Amino acid sequence: MLSQKPSEIRPLLRCSHLLLASSLTLAGVLVPNPAKAFTLNLLHFSDGESSLLTRTAPATPTTPAFQYSGVGLFADLIDRQRNASNTDFDLLVTAGDNFLAGPQFEASLQLPVGQPFYDTRALELFNIDVGGIGNHEFDFGPDVLARFIDPDGNGVGFRPFVSANLIIPDSSPLRGLIQPSTIVTKTVNGVEERVGVVGVTTPLLRSISSPGNIGTIGDASNTPGFNDLVNAVQAEVNNLTSQGVDKIVLVSHLQSISEEQVLAGRLQGVDIIVAAGSDTRLANPDDPLLPLGTTETAVPSYPQIYNPQTGQRVNSLADLPAGVDPVLLVSTDGEYKYLGNLQVEFENGRVVSILEPGSGPKRNTDLDGLTPRSDLVSEVQNPVSAFVDDLRRTAVGVTNVPLDSVRTNVRSRSTLAGSLIADAIRNAAQDGAPSVGLDPAKILVGIQNGGGIRNDRRFNPGDTISEFDTFDVLPFSNFVSVVTDITAGELLEILERSVASQTAPDTGGGGQFLQLSGLEVVYDVTQPAQVVTAAGEITAAGSRILSILLDPDNDRTGQFLFDVAQGGFLVDPTQPLFDLATIDFTARGGDNFATLANIPQTRKFTIAGLTYQAALEQYIRQDLQGTIDAADIPSGEGIRVRDVTSSVGPATGGQVIVAPGDNTEAIPEPTTMLGVLTAGLGLGYMKRRQAKRKEVGG
Numbered sequence: 001m002l003s004q005k006p007s008e009i010r011p012l013l014r015c016s017h018l019l020l021a022s023s024l025t026l027a028g029v030l031v032p033n034p035a036k037a038f039t040l041n042l043l044h045f046s047d048g049e050s051s052l053l054t055r056t057a058p059a060t061p062t063t064p065a066f067q068y069s070g071v072g073l074f075a076d077l078i079d080r081q082r083n084a085s086n087t088d089f090d091l092l093v094t095a096g097d098n099f100l101a102g103p104q105f106e107a108s109l110q111l112p113v114g115q116p117f118y119d120t121r122a123l124e125l126f127n128i129d130v131g132g133i134g135n136h137e138f139d140f141g142p143d144v145l146a147r148f149i150d151p152d153g154n155g156v157g158f159r160p161f162v163s164a165n166l167i168i169p170d171s172s173p174l175r176g177l178i179q180p181s182t183i184v185t186k187t188v189n190g191v192e193e194r195v196g197v198v199g200v201t202t203p204l205l206r207s208i209s210s211p212g213n214i215g216t217i218g219d220a221s222n223t224p225g226f227n228d229l230v231n232a233v234q235a236e237v238n239n240l241t242s243q244g245v246d247k248i249v250l251v252s253h254l255q256s257i258s259e260e261q262v263l264a265g266r267l268q269g270v271d272i273i274v275a276a277g278s279d280t281r282l283a284n285p286d287d288p289l290l291p292l293g294t295t296e297t298a299v300p301s302y303p304q305i306y307n308p309q310t311g312q313r314v315n316s317l318a319d320l321p322a323g324v325d326p327v328l329l330v331s332t333d334g335e336y337k338y339l340g341n342l343q344v345e346f347e348n349g350r351v352v353s354i355l356e357p358g359s360g361p362k363r364n365t366d367l368d369g370l371t372p373r374s375d376l377v378s379e380v381q382n383p384v385s386a387f388v389d390d391l392r393r394t395a396v397g398v399t400n401v402p403l404d405s406v407r408t409n410v411r412s413r414s415t416l417a418g419s420l421i422a423d424a425i426r427n428a429a430q431d432g433a434p435s436v437g438l439d440p441a442k443i444l445v446g447i448q449n450g451g452g453i454r455n456d457r458r459f460n461p462g463d464t465i466s467e468f469d470t471f472d473v474l475p476f477s478n479f480v481s482v483v484t485d486i487t488a489g490e491l492l493e494i495l496e497r498s499v500a501s502q503t504a505p506d507t508g509g510g511g512q513f514l515q516l517s518g519l520e521v522v523y524d525v526t527q528p529a530q531v532v533t534a535a536g537e538i539t540a541a542g543s544r545i546l547s548i549l550l551d552p553d554n555d556r557t558g559q560f561l562f563d564v565a566q567g568g569f570l571v572d573p574t575q576p577l578f579d580l581a582t583i584d585f586t587a588r589g590g591d592n593f594a595t596l597a598n599i600p601q602t603r604k605f606t607i608a609g610l611t612y613q614a615a616l617e618q619y620i621r622q623d624l625q626g627t628i629d630a631a632d633i634p635s636g637e638g639i640r641v642r643d644v645t646s647s648v649g650p651a652t653g654g655q656v657i658v659a660p661g662d663n664t665e666a667i668p669e670p671t672t673m674l675g676v677l678t679a680g681l682g683l684g685y686m687k688r689r690q691a692k693r694k695e696v697g698g
Contacts, residue, residue: 046276047334049100072372095276096134096253102475132251162199167215207592246349265311391468411450418515419636424619429581432607451511478583485576505643512591
């Protein structure tokens with residue numbers, strides 16, 4: 001904890017500067033080398049993530065119902081902070097994740113080519129100066145990002161967007177639309193003033209988004225590759241300073257504020273770092289926050305102050321040694337909940353004071369008298385709201401079992417919802433296989449990464465699931481894909497990556513945790529985890545997986561492919577066994593699945609036009625006839641993937657039950673590829689029988 005907050009010395013510094021400025025104005029000719037004073041009003045936000053619509057918080061015993069978030073209120077907040085400032089220079093920047101897949105962004109994707117996305121229009125109406133680039137900008141690939149920046153398609157962005165560590169090929173539609181840095185020039189009291197803005201994007205981009213042929217420079221701060229990231233940013237800072245720019249802001253989207261904190265101690269010539277991607281809400285004790293419960297807490301303080309020569313954080317500007325220029329670090333929560341406002345005073349390019357009471361995060365709510373700005377309401381909020389309302393009115397089906405997309409559940413253990421989604425993806429891949437020349441009978445396994453299941457939704461038995469709900473739970477533009485000829489060796493590496501982030505049974509999984517269809521997997525969290533670098537290199541294989549049961553019917557009577565208790569692999573680990581259904585993000589190696597990334601493209605097929613959201617919707621509507629029962633998700637809860645300490649009994653193994661036509665018979669354990677394919681054909685018959693059973697109400 002800090003013993004002294006930065007604001008304690010700010011009023012005195014401010015008064016001292018005002019007296020100095022007055023003296024220089026009256027008798028400047030008597031001072032040989034007067035300091036050049038300049039005040040900056042930095043307005044910043046990030047991680048807007050298409051939260052375009054205003055939300056309503058219900059009344060509590062201590063707080064009335066109120067509205068917050070949304071771009072209409074946010075525009076009024078920006079105007080208020082601009083008008084309240086007496087500084088020389090206003091600068092409004094975003095630091096990335098300017099849009100996010102989901103129902104609200106889907107409204108933009110339905111617009112005709114050439115018409116600006118609603119998120120683009122919002123930033124235009126805010127009149128931002130510069131935009132940063134995060135990871136979610138690439139969730140739909142470079143083409144959609146290019147359309148977001150350049151709605152007219154004429155090669156010129158509606159505003160400058162910056163990132164110094166992106167590698168953009170000449171053939172990319174983003175070439176020329178994203179620059180390493182930009183200079184914002186404004187006339188202040190008849191004098192041209194310039195502020196440089198540099199950008200940096202997470203080097204984890206390849207593993208958490210879909211950048212296509214866009215590369216990144218650098219790696220995480222705990223790796224040697226971080227030096228490359230630092231050098232890329234520093235080179236662009238040096239480029240600006242060589243042009244005489246002595247006030248520089250870095251918009252940084254590194255996913256964790258700890259990364260920007262390390263960066264603050266490695267850069268020279270940067271005055272302010274806007275950190276993004278972690279939703280860290282920096283604030284001081286006197287900064288009012290949204291009354292949204294105990295989770296709406298602050299991290300002290302706003303701003304954080306660093307000594308770039310030592311990398312150490314200090315309590316105030318006065319604690320810096322003479323001649324050392326500070327680096328100020330700021331960050332706010334996303335989804336248009338807060339607007340960051342840092343007001344600082346420069347002398348000869350050096351921050352000399354932090355101006356109060358203007359500085360701090362400003363909450364976006366009508367509790368403070370904000371009213372939605374009419375142009376944002378009519379041009380953005382109203383059409384998006386109408387689109388979303390239509391999705392809400394369209395029913396897909398009814399569930400008779402509890403389902404949820406709660407982050408801590410789907411990223412840590414086998415769940416009913418996750419298993420249902422994995423089944424839907426495998427089903428869709430089987431249905432679409434002939435369109436890409438594949439055999440449906442070979443697609444025996446489906447996987448879905450927990451990171452692609454979103455928004456912490458809960459559905460109770462009897463609840464209707466709408467089309468909106470399927471978009472909300474599966475918001476990304478992920479297309480159903482097939483990876484062919486998976487071997488047991490490849491499967492083991494994929495599953496080791498899946499459980500690598502577990503910290504305890506059913507706890508701590510990352511976005512790479514897999515929900516499964518056609519497999520039952522047991523692991524031991526106490527064993528060494530697989531280690532993969534940001535560049536996608538497996539440096540430690542991991543030994544957490546104890547057994548893998550190929551279980552095409554999800555009935556726990558399949559074939560063991562791997563079992564530590566029986567000596568390891570029970571089949572040739574190099575022999576192709578089956579085709580794997582997944583989403584294109586995972587097939588390309590997203591979430592740093594290095595094994596999948598290294599599988600050649602000749603083994604990967606994408607089912608054209610079929611997203612994982614559409615797969616789930618069709619599976620519920622058609623295959624399950626609009627009703628989700630427990631029998632439709634066999635072994636779905638806590639069984640398909642579990643820690644060894646689970647009380648669930650061992651799988652039966654030894655045989656697979658198939659049903660040719662209407663007859664049921666047992667077949668020998670499929671120890672050969674022929675046996676595995678036979679099991680797959682049986683699954684196809686089971687699916688048709690299940691659909692028929694639902695159709696007749698049996």
